[in-house]
Amino acid sequence: MLYNVLALPVLVALLASSVTCQSTSNDTNFVPDLILRVSKQNISQACIDKADVALINGTSPGPRINLKEGATTTIRVYNDVLDQNVTMHWHGINVSPYMDGSTVSQWPIIPGDYFDYEVTPPDGSAGSYFYHSHAKGMHAVSANGPLVVEESVGSPPYAYDEDRVIFLTDQYNRTDADIEKGLVSDPFKWSGEVSNVLVNGQSAISNTTQASPTCSLAEIQLEPGKTYRFRFISACSLSFLSLGVQGHENMTIIEADGSYTQGLSISNLQIGGGQRYSTLFYAKTAEELAADRANGTTKYYIQMKTLDRPAVHTSFAVITYSAPTGTELNPAVPPLTLPNTTLTDYNLAPLSYNNFPPASSVTRRVLITVQQIVNGTVIWAQNGYPWSEDLFHPAAPYLLSLYTNDTSNLPPPSSSLPASGIDPNTRTFPASIGEVLEIVLQNTGSQPAGGLDSHPFHAHGAHYYDLGSGNGSYNATANEARLAADGIQPVLRDTTMVYRYGLNTTATTPSGWRAWRLRVQSPGVWPIHCHSLQHMIMGMNTIWVFGDKADLDTVPLPKSNGLLGPFGTNVTA
Numbered sequence: 001m002l003y004n005v006l007a008l009p010v011l012v013a014l015l016a017s018s019v020t021c022q023s024t025s026n027d028t029n030f031v032p033d034l035i036l037r038v039s040k041q042n043i044s045q046a047c048i049d050k051a052d053v054a055l056i057n058g059t060s061p062g063p064r065i066n067l068k069e070g071a072t073t074t075i076r077v078y079n080d081v082l083d084q085n086v087t088m089h090w091h092g093i094n095v096s097p098y099m100d101g102s103t104v105s106q107w108p109i110i111p112g113d114y115f116d117y118e119v120t121p122p123d124g125s126a127g128s129y130f131y132h133s134h135a136k137g138m139h140a141v142s143a144n145g146p147l148v149v150e151e152s153v154g155s156p157p158y159a160y161d162e163d164r165v166i167f168l169t170d171q172y173n174r175t176d177a178d179i180e181k182g183l184v185s186d187p188f189k190w191s192g193e194v195s196n197v198l199v200n201g202q203s204a205i206s207n208t209t210q211a212s213p214t215c216s217l218a219e220i221q222l223e224p225g226k227t228y229r230f231r232f233i234s235a236c237s238l239s240f241l242s243l244g245v246q247g248h249e250n251m252t253i254i255e256a257d258g259s260y261t262q263g264l265s266i267s268n269l270q271i272g273g274g275q276r277y278s279t280l281f282y283a284k285t286a287e288e289l290a291a292d293r294a295n296g297t298t299k300y301y302i303q304m305k306t307l308d309r310p311a312v313h314t315s316f317a318v319i320t321y322s323a324p325t326g327t328e329l330n331p332a333v334p335p336l337t338l339p340n341t342t343l344t345d346y347n348l349a350p351l352s353y354n355n356f357p358p359a360s361s362v363t364r365r366v367l368i369t370v371q372q373i374v375n376g377t378v379i380w381a382q383n384g385y386p387w388s389e390d391l392f393h394p395a396a397p398y399l400l401s402l403y404t405n406d407t408s409n410l411p412p413p414s415s416s417l418p419a420s421g422i423d424p425n426t427r428t429f430p431a432s433i434g435e436v437l438e439i440v441l442q443n444t445g446s447q448p449a450g451g452l453d454s455h456p457f458h459a460h461g462a463h464y465y466d467l468g469s470g471n472g473s474y475n476a477t478a479n480e481a482r483l484a485a486d487g488i489q490p491v492l493r494d495t496t497m498v499y500r501y502g503l504n505t506t507a508t509t510p511s512g513w514r515a516w517r518l519r520v521q522s523p524g525v526w527p528i529h530c531h532s533l534q535h536m537i538m539g540m541n542t543i544w545v546f547g548d549k550a551d552l553d554t555v556p557l558p559k560s561n562g563l564l565g566p567f568g569t570n571v572t573a
Helices: 005-017 176-183 286-294 398-404 476-486 533-537
Strands: 034-045 048-056 065-068 073-079 089-091 114-119 127-132 144-150 162-171 196-199 219-221 227-234 241-245 251-256 259-266 268-271 276-282 300-306 314-320 364-375 377-382 428-431 436-444 455-459 464-470 495-498 510-519 524-530 541-546
Touching: 048 176, 065 073, 127 227, 127 276, 144 162, 144 227, 176 533, 196 300, 196 314, 227 268, 268 276, 398 524, 398 541, 436 455, 455 510, 464 476, 464 495, 495 510, 524 533
Parallel strands: 034 073, 065 144, 162 227, 219 314, 364 436, 428 541
Antiparallel strands: 034 048, 073 114, 089 127, 127 144, 162 196, 227 276, 241 268, 241 300, 251 259, 251 276, 300 314, 364 377, 436 510, 455 495, 455 524, 464 510, 524 541
16 A cells, blocks of 8 residues: 555645645646657667556657756646556656656556646756656656756757757566566565666667567667767666777767756766766767778677676667668677676766865765665665665655644654654655755675665755765775865765675674765755665665755745545555
């Protein structure tokens, strides 16, 4: 059960008695700017037939969405799935807390209903994003799509002729429902590794000799001599990738997670689930193409391999300078030797001043110890507490409790909590508006075996300053000295990797960290979680309550139906 039905009458009474001004819902005559419909269908994709695949507007990935900085776009999301709730999250965009699309901030959309999301990208947020379902489960493996925020005025700070989206997703041979069931079962059953990594919804498999529209590599068509902006967007559920392009070893990173960076020349890219990078991609000239053809090269493969997994999977797409054929299959021999580690994020620098807060402004440091616990079931716990909709969920979304000032569902002030920062009763981390937090994600050996994994951690509601990462335990003094020695201001990110620095250690031993600095500015309730979907289902989520009711009252209520519920009480998510 997603929510406690018995608590609903109390919540409704609280909503009715609230003195905060109410929003006026959109009426039946309202016409949204965009419509997304979530459904489930049996499809053939990347050479395999799959049942009950979550789609958006009938496809996976869904359509590209283009938004403007500062402009509000109303996107109506319909739930056409017969037996499950859905929501929609605008990954990386700092939206109103009511529009974030997670089940800690809204009632989910029940079957047959819809919700109007008002999405307003802030000024200065032009960049690459994506949208995906954020209700419980594996929907987001396929219910996703690219989203681009464009400048409201002027041009991007880098010149290019056109852009191309390289949208990365994982594929599994099992159904979402089967995977979800195994992840929360006793005995535990793992999802299995990915069967393929798709580019723009396409790929092939190694033993296929006959191409078809549903069994062929994605073809990225270019024109000779042009400069392109390649938007690499990883909506992968598990895969951490090393990626390169045959015959095009000179790319320049210009954007990471929606923030422009100083140009950084790379020959290959490392990208985790939830991360986005834009690179300038320099197409070959007509003369260079002629020389390649004379040497027998007529196509150029994008090659990807998975990192930090028990088995390495390699996938491909094709760069073409002619009309796509729809018949491209995997090469007989991979053309590239990709590195296992590149760590390009250490070398990124913001394009312009980004108001990085110095160490002297930090009000609190919160250490979050991440650990896998194996005991029949397998869970991921943060400071000893897992959080997921299966393992722990309040009677109503936390954000609505904040709106109604239902303190029984909210944490006490952070000053009354231990140094771990978590309230064990609500399993939330409170913070006051105006604080500057230093959040340290500490990887530790699993119990009892000491295993380690890598994790792409994503923050809702705010971009943080990435302080870097390292092996062992976090040392604030040493890291501050490193930042000063490098002379590079940290970039703003919303998804960064907590790396593993070995396969195993002893149980509970600190074995790698990632540190952030975050200004608490946006009232609301915001998840910070691993973006590996399996790990989320297994408990790798933290929930942050920024501000109190008075702070939330400064945020206008949108005009969305069902904003104040009670929805989502009749089916599981």
